Structure formats: structure tokens, C-alpha cells
Amino acid sequence: MAAGYAEVKAAIRDAIEHGGWKPGFRLPSERELVEQFKYARMTVRRALQELQAEGLIERRHGSGSYVADLQPISNILSVKDIREEIAGRGHRHSSAVLLQTRLKAGRQIAEAMRCAPDIGVFCCQVLHFENGTPIQFEERFVNPEVVPDFLSLDLGAQTASHHLFERAPLTAAEQVVEAVNADAMLAGHLRIGVGAALLRVSRRTVSQGRVASIARLYHPGASYRLIGVFSAAPPGS
Incomplete structure (x- = not known):
């Protein structure tokens, strides 16, 4: 079957x-x-x-x-580019690309991306700053079948999210937000203490039926807020 x-x-x-x-x-x-x-x-x-x-x-x-209507999901669900989010607050965005390579997916990423564990996927790690202060550590895995030129993209000039929005318009996404504690690596990059509270946003995006990327976005818990706006349906609707 x-x-x-x-x-x-x-x-x-x-x-x-x-x-x-x-x-x-x-x-x-x-x-x-x-x-x-x-x-x-x-x-x-x-x-x-x-x-x-x-x-x-x-x-x-x-x-x-x-x-289905393949309208980009940014018009339905707010999946914002970190650069635009910071600019919207009137602040300056900058970033440091720490890693941009290809590696084996591994079991966990393979299951989320619906591919074999030994298949090569693209991976990047980028540290984002707001007015010079680290605000997000981004770890992202990208499906090479969806964005085959990912390794040639300049992630310093444009964010990975921006490139993905252009090359693979989102048609579905799922997102999980949870509290975690900073390990030594994350603490060093985000300039916080080991064990400090972080908000981790785990996001999987789909473009026309194929998983485009798996992202893990880490934010210092003491200086970052996630806000959701919901509308209730009118009675009888």
C-alpha cells in the first residue's frame, strides 16, 4: 500500500x-x-x-x-523576517554568519523534513543583533531540493528567511514556542549566563507540499516577547 x-x-x-x-x-x-x-x-x-x-x-x-490557494502564508500567519521585525521597531539590524554548510540530516531533522537520515541538507547558524545587542541565535536546516543554491546565498546581505520567502513561498507552517535554558554555546553567543532562560521557537515551513526548512530560533527570555493577535468569530458565524 x-x-x-x-x-x-x-x-x-x-x-x-x-x-x-x-x-x-x-x-x-x-x-x-x-x-x-x-x-x-x-x-x-x-x-x-x-x-x-x-x-x-x-x-x-x-x-x-x-x-489549495497557494497564497504566501505571510498574509495569513505572521512569519516575519527578523530584519523587518527590528526595523519595524525603528532599530538597526546586523548579523554574523557563523556557519553555512551541508551536512547529513540525522534522525531528528530527517523525520521533520521527511527525508532519509543520510541525505545531505543545508545548515546555517546566524547570530542576529538589534542595535548591537544579540537578540536571536538562528539554527536553520534547508531542503536542498527546494532551495538548491542555498550555499551560494549571501546571508549577511539578506536573511535566510528573506531568501526562503522569495524562492519557496510558504503554503503551510507549524510553530512551537517553549522555554529552555542556555547551554555554554548559546550563552556565549547571546551574552547571557549559562542556564539563563531562553525562548526557543521551533518552526517548520512547507512550500507546495515539500518541507522547505526547519528552524530553531533562540531568544534571551529576559529581553524578548512574542505577541499573538487573535480575532473571535462573531456570535452565530
């Missing part, structure tokens, strides 16, 4: 990315896909469920499956 659902999934993704299936296009029904690919309905349904989870299609009850 694994090979079957993967084949169906790959064929639908290819039709969306290269075959002219535009946002809003109604996919063939499950029955039609069963007839086309000669697989069980459960196999076809699994392929559709995974494509929905990756943000590539949306399924409407009683209506069918449609190609």
Missing part, C-alpha cells in the same frame, strides 16, 4: 506543480482516482489526506477535493 499511495500522491502533486491544476481546481473524485490508478479506495484516501496535511489541497465535505 505504501508504494501505491506514494504513487497517487506524487502524480497529484506533479499535476498541481507542473500540470496546470490551479488553485480552486476540483480534483477527480476518490472513485475516479481509484479507477485511474487501479488502487484501493483506502490507498487513494491516504494520499489525499497527506496532501491535505501538507497544505497542497483542501477537502470540502460533500463537495470534494480542491487545489
